[in-house]
Amino acid sequence: MKRLTTLFVLLATLPGCLATTPSVPNVAKVIVSVPCIDKMPDRPYFVTDADLATLDGRQTVIALRQDQLAARGYIAITDALMLSCLR
Numbered sequence: 575m576k577r578l579t580t581l582f583v584l585l586a587t588l589p590g591c592l593a594t595t596p597s598v599p600n601v602a603k604v605i606v607s608v609p610c611i612d613k614m615p616d617r618p619y620f621v622t623d624a625d626l627a628t629l630d631g632r633q634t635v636i637a638l639r640q641d642q643l644a645a646r647g648y649i650a651i652t653d654a655l656m657l658s659c660l661r
Contacts, residue, residue, distance in 0.1 A: 610659035615651045618644035 621637045629637060 611655050615648065615655070618648050620644070 620641050626634055626637065
């Protein structure tokens with residue numbers, strides 16, 4: 575009698591085990607590293623020491639201010655490119 579009960583319990587749970595098979599995934603997502611920057615921006619021209627030596631005081635101040643503005647723009651662009659790589 576005990577064997578018959580055990581056999582009945584095993585046979586009763588067998589269809590339940592077969593009905594819960596996991597489904598096969600249709601899409602497999604794989605992380606692939608890719609370069610985030612295709613090309614660095616062109617570096618602006620900066621005034622050299624030799625160029626500054628040929629200028630008078632007023633022209634030197636103007637040239638250095640232009641360099642500063644060009645550097646700020648270049649740095650802002652490169653910072654934005656690097657931050658986009660972090661995301």
